[in-house]
Each structure stands twice: as C-alpha cells, then as structure tokens.
Amino acid sequence: xxxxxxxxxxxxxxxxxxxxxxxxxxxxxxxxxxxxxxxxxxxxxxxxxxxxxxxxxxxxxxxxxxxxxxxxxxxxxxxxxxxxxxxxxxxxxxxxxxxxxxxxxxxxxxxxxxxxxxxxxxxxxxxxxxxxxxxxxxxxxxxxxxxxxxxxxxxxxxxxxxxxxxxxxxxxxxxxxxxxxxxxxxxxxxxxxxxxxxxxxxxxxxxxxxxxxxxxxxxxxxxxxxxxxxxxxxxxxxxxxxxxxxxxxxxxxxxxxxxxxxxxxxxxxxxxxxxxxxxxxxxxxxxxxxxxxxxxxxxxxxxxxxxxxxxxxxxxxxxxxxxxxxxxxxxxxxxxxxxxxxxxxxxxxxxxxxxxxxxxxxxxxxxxxxxxxxxxxxxxxxxxxxxxxxxxxxxxxxxxxxxxxxxxxxxxxxxxxxxxxxxxxxxxxxxxxxxxxxxxxxxxxxxxxxxxxxxxxxxxxxxxxxxxxxxxxxxxxxxxxxxxxxxxxxxxxxxxxxxxxxxxxxxxxxxxxxxxxxxxxxxxxxxxxxxxxxxxxxxxxxxxxxxxxxxxxxxxxxxxxxxxxxxxxxxxxxxxxxxxxxxxxxxxxxxxxxxxxxxxxxxxxxxxxxxxxxxxxxxxxxxxxxxxxxxxxxxxxxx
Ligand code: 1YM
Numbered sequence: 053x054x055x056x057x058x059x060x061x062x063x064x065x066x067x068x069x070x071x072x073x074x075x076x077x078x079x080x081x082x083x084x085x086x087x088x089x090x091x092x093x094x095x096x097x098x099x100x101x102x103x104x105x106x107x108x109x110x111x112x113x114x115x116x117x118x119x120x121x122x123x124x125x126x127x128x129x130x131x132x133x134x135x136x137x138x139x140x141x142x143x144x145x146x147x148x149x150x151x152x153x154x155x156x157x158x159x160x161x162x163x164x165x166x167x168x169x170x171x172x173x174x175x176x177x178x179x180x181x182x183x184x185x186x187x188x189x190x191x192x193x194x195x196x197x198x199x200x201x202x203x204x205x206x207x208x209x210x211x212x213x214x215x216x217x218x219x220x221x222x223x224x225x226x227x228x229x230x231x232x233x234x235x236x237x238x239x240x241x242x243x244x245x246x247x248x249x250x251x252x253x254x255x256x257x258x259x260x261x262x263x264x265x266x267x268x269x270x271x272x273x274x275x276x277x278x279x280x281x282x283x284x285x286x287x288x289x290x291x292x293x294x295x296x297x298x299x300x301x302x303x304x305x306x307x308x309x310x311x312x313x314x315x316x317x318x319x320x321x322x323x324x325x326x327x328x329x330x331x332x333x334x335x336x337x338x339x340x341x342x343x344x345x346x347x348x349x350x351x352x353x354x355x356x357x358x359x360x361x362x363x364x365x366x367x368x369x370x371x372x373x374x375x376x377x378x379x380x381x382x383x384x385x386x387x388x389x390x391x392x393x394x395x396x397x398x399x400x401x402x403x404x405x406x407x408x409x410x411x412x413x414x415x416x417x418x419x420x421x422x423x424x425x426x427x428x429x430x431x432x433x434x435x436x437x438x439x440x441x442x443x444x445x446x447x448x449x450x451x452x453x454x455x456x457x458x459x460x461x462x463x464x465x466x467x468x469x470x471x472x473x474x475x476x477x478x479x480x481x482x483x484x485x486x487x488x489x490x491x492x493x494x495x496x497x498x499x500x501x502x503x504x505x506x507x508x509x510x511x512x513x514x515x516x517x518x519x520x521x522x523x524x525x526x527x528x529x530x531x532x533x534x535x536x537x538x539x540x541x542x543x544x545x546x547x548x549x550x551x552x553x554x555x556x557x558x559x560x561x562x563x564x565x566x567x568x569x570x571x572x573x574x575x576x577x578x579x580x581x582x583x584x585x586x587x588x589x590x591x592x593x594x595x596x597x598x599x600x601x602x603x604x605x606x607x608x609x610x611x612x613x614x615x616x617x618x619x620x621x622x623x624x625x626x627x628x629x630x631x632x633x634x635x636x637x638x639x640x641x642x643x644x645x646x647x648x649x650x651x652x653x654x655x656x657x658x659x660x661x662x663x664x665x666x667x668x669x670x671x672x673x674x675x676x677x678x679x680x681x682x683x684x685x686x687x688x689x690x691x
Contacts, residue, residue, distance in 0.1 A: 067148045068199040071175035075226055078172045087227040088236055090173045094122045094218050097170060099244060099322070101126030102251045107215065112241065114232050114257040119221040128186030128214045131205065139205035141182055141193050145174045146201070173220055174199040176227075180220040185213045198223060238264040246275035247322050247373055272305040272371040275317070279369045282663045283309035286367070286425065287418040293407040300399045301375035304335070304407075306368060308422050312429070313659065314365040318372040320381070320391050329384065329391025331374045334400030336361050341401075342408035347423055363429040364422075374400065436534040457498075457526045462487040464496040470544040474527060475583070475640065476500055478550040478559055482627035482635070486549070489632035490640060496543065498527050503559060507566045508662065521566060528571070538573040546574065547647060549583040549639065551626035564650060565662050572652075581647040585627055585639045591620040600638045602646070 075082050079089040091112065098110045107126035115121060130140040148171050174180045179196040190209040194202040222230070234257040241253045245266035252267040268274040273290045286308045294303045318325045318332050325331070340361040347353045374396060382392035412419040464472045474496045477483040483499020490497060505518045512533045515521045525532050530540040548563050550556030560582055567580055574580050586600035588607050592614065601607045624630055630638070639645050 064146050068146065068171065068175035071172050072198050072226065075176055079176070082226055084230050087222050087230045088232065090176060090220065090222055091120055091122065091237060092240070093169060093173050098122060098124035098126065098216065099248065103248060108250055109252050111254045112237060114234060114259055116258045119219055120232065121217060121219040123215060123217040125215040128184045129182070129216050131184055131186055131191050139193065141184065141205055142201060145170050145180065145182060145195065146199050147171055171199065176223055177220040178223045180218065183217040185211045185215045188212065234260060234262045242266045244322065246272055247319060272303060272373055275371045276305045276307050276369055279315060280307055280309055283311045285309050286421050291411055295403045297399045297402060298395060299377055299380070300396055302400055302403045303373045304370065304404065306370035308425070309367045309369060311367050315369045316372065320374050320376055325389055325391050327385050327390035330393055330397040331372060331391050331400045334397040335372055335404050338401040338404030339408055340364055342405050342412060343423065345409065346412040346419060352423055359426050360430060363426045363433065366429040367425055433534055457523055460498055460523055461527050462497040464492065464494050466493040469542055472496065472543045473545040473547055474498060474543040475547050475549050476524065476563060477627070478556060479628060485628070485630065485632040485635050486640065489636040495640065496527070498523060504562045504566065506562055507569050512570070515570060533570050536571050536573060538577050538579065541574065541579065544579065545581055546579055547581045547583050549585070549627065552585055552587055553626070561665055568662060575650055575652050578649055578651065580650040582650060583639050584646045584648060585624065587624060589622045592617060
C-alpha cells in the first residue's frame with residue numbers, strides 16, 4: 053500500500069512514538085514485569101467482554117518464536133468503518149485511549165495499570181496481528197514497527213464463529229533480555245478465574261510444553277479453599293456473603309484454620325489491592341465488632357473487655373472482592389495498590405458486621421472455636437511480650453547471648469545500625485575469607501556450617517534449641533516470631549551469601565523460609581538480600597587484571613569477543629575458592645556487588661510456594677522445580 057500520511061495519521065504516529073519514547077509512563081517499566089503488562093492489557097479486553105456476558109473462554113499461547121497469542125470467543129472487535137474513514141480495528145489498535153470503553157464515564161471493569169489499552173501494546177511490539185471472527189467473516193489487520201499499518205483490515209475467510217485473536221511480538225529493543233514466564237501468567241490467570249466464575253482460561257507454553265486450564269464454578273469460595281489447601285480448617289464450610297450498598301458491591305469468602313497466619317487477599321473491580329485500603333479497613337472493623345458483641349452477649353468475655361482484631365484474625369484466610377463504579381474509584385500509594393475510596397470503609401464494615409453477627413448466632417460451635425483460638429492468641433502474645441521484657445532485663449541472659457554469638461560472629465564497629473550489614477556466609481572457609489577482608493565498620497560476618505534447619509514446620513521453641521538459627525536470631529537482636537521488631541535490628545541489611553550451586557540455592561531457600569516464618573517484617577521492609585558471587589574470572593594480557601563474569605551466557609559472549617587471543621579462565625566452584633580480596637571486591641563491596649532483594653509481592657502465594665518447596669510432599673515440589681529451575685548451569689559444575 054502506498055503510504056499516504058494525512059494529518060490524523062501523523063498525530064497517531066506521534067502518539068505511538070510518545071509511548072515508545074517513555075514506555076514506563078504507560079506500562080510501569082520495561083523489565084519483565086512491564087513486558088507481562090502487555091499481556092494483561094490484551095487479556096483485560098477479552099475479560100471485559102466475558103464480564104459483560106459475551107463469551108466464556110480465553111486462551112493464551114506463549115509461542116515458540118517468543119510472541120504471545122490471546123484469543124477469546126466474545127462478539128469480536130467491531131469491524132465496520134470508523135467516522136475517520138479508517139476501519140474500527142485500525143483506530144482501536146493505533147489511537148491512544150480509543151474505543152467506547154475507554155471514554156470518560158465508562159465503566160472499565162478489569163482495569164490495567166492505566167487502562168491505556170491495546171494501542172500501547174501495539175506501539176511496543178515489533179509486529180501485531182489482529183484476527184476477528186464476526187458477521188460470518190474472518191477479518192485481519194497487520195501492524196509492524198510499533199503500530200504502523202502493514203496490511204489494512206481485509207477479509208481472509210468465512211466463519212460461523214465469533215471472537216478476537218490478538219498476536220504480538222514485544223519489541224526486543226525496548227524489552228531487553230526478557231522472557232515470558234508461564235508461572236507468572238498462569239498465577240495471574242488463575243486469580244482472574246477465581247474472581248470470574250463464568251470464564252475458562254487456558255494457558256499453553258509451546259516453548260516449554262506446559263499447560264494449565266482454570267475454571268472455578270464456586271468463584272472466591274474456591275479461592276479460599278485453594279489458599280487453605282495445606283492447612284487445617286476449624287470449620288467445614290467457607291463463610292460466604294455478598295451485598296450491595298450505596299452502589300458499592302461487596303463479595304467475601306472466608307475460613308478459619310489452625311494456622312497462626314492471617315491471609316487477606318483483596319480486590320477492587322478484579323484488580324488486586326496489594327496494599328489493602330479502605331475496604332480492608334472496613335472488613336476488619338466490622339469483623340472485630342461482630343465477634344466482640346457476640347463474645348460479650350454470650351458471657352465469653354466480660355462486658356468491659358474486648359478482643360483485639362489481630363487476635364481475632366489469627367488463622368483467617370479471606371478473599372474480598374469489591375465492585376466500585378468509576379466515579380467513586382480512588383487509588384493511593386506509589387504503585388496505586390491501595391484503595392482510597394472513603395465510602396468503601398463503611399459499606400464493608402456494615403456488610404461484614406451484619407452478616408457475621410447473623411453467622412455467629414446461627415453457628416455457635418464455629419463461633420466458640422474461633423473465639424477460643426483468639427483468646428489463645430491473646431495469651432500467647434502477652435506471654436511472648438513478657439518473656440521478651442524479661443530477657444531484655446536479664447543481664448545474665450545477655451552475657452549468655454553474647455557468648456553464643458561472640459564465638460562465631462565478627463561484629464561491625466559502626467554505631468549507625470541502619471548502615472550496618474550482616475553477611476550470613478555458607479561455610480567456615482568462606483566465612484574466614486569474608487572476616488579477613490571486609491569493611492569492618494559496616495560489615496559483620498556470621499559463618500554458617502552447612503544446611504540450616506528446615507523451619508517449614510518449626511516452632512519458636514525449635515529455633516531456641518538450634519544453635520545455628522539461634523546465632524542468627526541473637527546476631528540480629530530483634531526478637532523472633534510474635535516478638536520480632538524490625539526496628540530493633542542491629543543491621544539495615546541481612547545478606548545471604550552462598551555458593552552458586554544447588555546446595556547454595558538450597559541453603560538460600562532454607563534461610564528465606566526461616567526469615568519468612570520468624571522475621572517476616574524483615575522481608576516486608578526490604579532488609580533481606582541475596583549476594584551474587586561471580587561464576588568465572590578471565591585473565592587476559594596484563595598480569596593481575598581480572599574480569600569477573602556471573603552467567604554462562606556472558607562468558608560465551610566474552611569468549612567470542614576474545615576470539616584467538618589467549619586468556620586464562622577460572623571457574624569458581626564456591627566462595628571458598630576466591631581469595632579474600634577477590635571475594636570482597638566482587639561480592640561484598642557496595643561498589644561492584646549486585647544484591648538481589650528478597651521481596652514478598654504476594655504473601656499468600658509465598659506461603660503456598662514455601663509449602664510446596666519445603667513441605668513433605670515430593671510431587672508438587674518436583675513439578676515446581678521442573679518448571680522453574682534451570683539446572684543446566686549447575687550441571688556444568690559437575691563435569
Ligand atoms: C484478545 C483480546 O479485545 N476482545 C474484544 C474487544 C472488544 C469487543 C469484543 C467489543 C466491545 C464492544 C462491542 C463494546 C472491543 N471493543 C472495543 C471498542 N480480545 C478482545 N471483544 N463489540 C465488541 O465495548 O461496545 C474495544 S475492544 F472500541 F469497539 F469498543
């Protein structure tokens with residue numbers, strides 16, 4: 053086609069060019085997360101169609117060439133001419149904010165980051181093809197180079213089906229070194245399927261031969277059962293209620309277990325609110341009120357006493373989905389993961405209060421067992437606080453603690469705790485190296501001997517009787533479990549430093565499990581890190597000049613660059629093989645090191661994953677490892 057750019061198409065290209073110049077403004081970032089955002093944008097359009105009652109099926113393919121295909125069986129994107137003289141699909145996929153559903157006042161149900169839609173995906177793709185089944189015809193339009201029309205909309209066949217298929221190839225010049233992750237996609241799609249009981253979502257990874265299919269008739273009730281799969285419920289039926297007040301719809305499913313954690317997963321218009329917000333606040337206050345009134349009314353506590361909300365939520369797993377019309381919608385926080393809408397608080401409070409009061413009256417046995425659990429939680433909390441005070445005030449204990457850690461721990465001398473770092477080092481030999489060459493003011497070293505205890509099922513008592521974990525607890529000095537207070541930590545960063553092999557990874561997982569279970573606020577506040585030691589060093593030409601390389605891909609690249617030039621390659625089988633100064637320069641020095649921050653984006657998933665990885669059942673662990681762990685690197689070491 054002869055390209056004849058009129059003024060409107062110049063405007064369009066300028067719009068798409070703006071997206072390419074500052075992709076972060078539209079999709080958050082250009083890393084792996086941003087690249088997955090492209091999929092969510094397209095899937096959201098298909099989900100909206102299903103939520104509006106058209107179609108019931110969404111399929112996502114990770115193709116062998118690295119492109120993504122998303123298909124639905126809805127009405128199909130409109131194929132008529134737009135008033136601009138272009139086809140409607142051309143407008144939808146090239147004009148920012150195009151389409152009826154993006155117009156102001158519209159009710160965008162499953163919102164993306166900014167609800168910017170399909171044209172942003174097109175702008176950030178090498179090519180995109182849209183195939184539409186509608187009105188007896190199969191129509192197709194093709195774009196390339198970030199949204200330029202390659203072939204305008206044309207009929208390519210006949211059909212009696214309806215639906216939309218979008219295939220796109222993310223632009224590699226924008227998303228460098230990114231791959232799509234089957235796990236990331238299927239976890240998110242499973243969540244969508246829980247929230248939308250009508251839909252079936254299938255994910256197929258053609259590259260790695262993986263597939264998953266989600267459909268939950270029971271909706272969020274099935275979500276709660278899924279989250280509680282590895283726990284022991286204290287009542288059989290999931291508590292479930294739904295209501296609407298002041299145009300705000302509230303849907304809740306919850307169940308108590310014997311576990312001591314609290315899991316609340318909340319959503320607004322199907323979008324996860326990771327940082328909670330007014331709906332969660334209302335949920336909690338309504339729940340606390342209902343339980344306290346019931347407990348007082350039935351003589352379980354004295355009229356003037358009250359049970360603490362935190363104690364009443366011990367062992368609770370709840371899923372909250374709130375529907376709020378656009379004009380009331382308000383998000384807060386840097387990542388917009390917190391609901392601000394003030395009206396949602398009272399609505400949730402009222403609905404939860406009324407329904408829970410009714411439930412408790414009708415289910416006396418369940419009410420009593422939850423209240424008994426809450427009183428136990430309260431007692432345990434008070435006992436722990438007293439014990440902690442006692443330990444603090446007991447000088448003999450202090451001396452004992454000192455003795456336990458002084459033998460192993462090389463302390464930092466700096467008094468500014470936030471700037472101090474604790475290295476947990478695999479093995480005495482690497483520990484020795486790290487002790488001899490470090491920044492003594494800010495870096496403390498605690499060597500660990502071999503594998504630490506698997507704490508998946510451990511109690512605080514088990515920790516106290518385990519020398520290794522007790523050393524970690526005392527070195528950090530901020531308590532354990534209930535009594536842990538991250539503000540009292542002796543270190544601003546705790547850094548796990550292990551060999552880059554299978555055993556090292558295992559030790560990392562064991563330690564992360566320990567911190568997750570007993571010092572979770574340390575992770576929540578971004579204080580836990582993993583060090584990344586190099587795998588190779590290369591010496592070329594000048595003596596003493598070494599470069600360090602941390603992946604086998606980088607090594608291959610460097611080798612090709614070097615060609616015939618002579619070089620000396622060293623492979624580090626472990627931290628212990630490095631000289632102390634080498635270990636410091638590559639892995640510990642803030643100048644050169646690369647630390648991975650351990651984060652908890654999703655507490656419920658983290659807990660499930662830790663159970664899968666550290667629990668008794670072998671089959672789910674095997675499946676997870678096969679899917680997510682690439683052993684080829686480690687295998688190299690065994691040759
Ligand atoms: C794989 C992605 O985009 N499906 C899809 C999109 C639309 C419709 C149906 C649709 C919507 C409407 C009417 C309407 C879109 N329409 C528009 C626009 N799947 C996918 N399926 N008819 C069909 O909202 O009124 C944008 S997307 F702009 F036409 F409204």
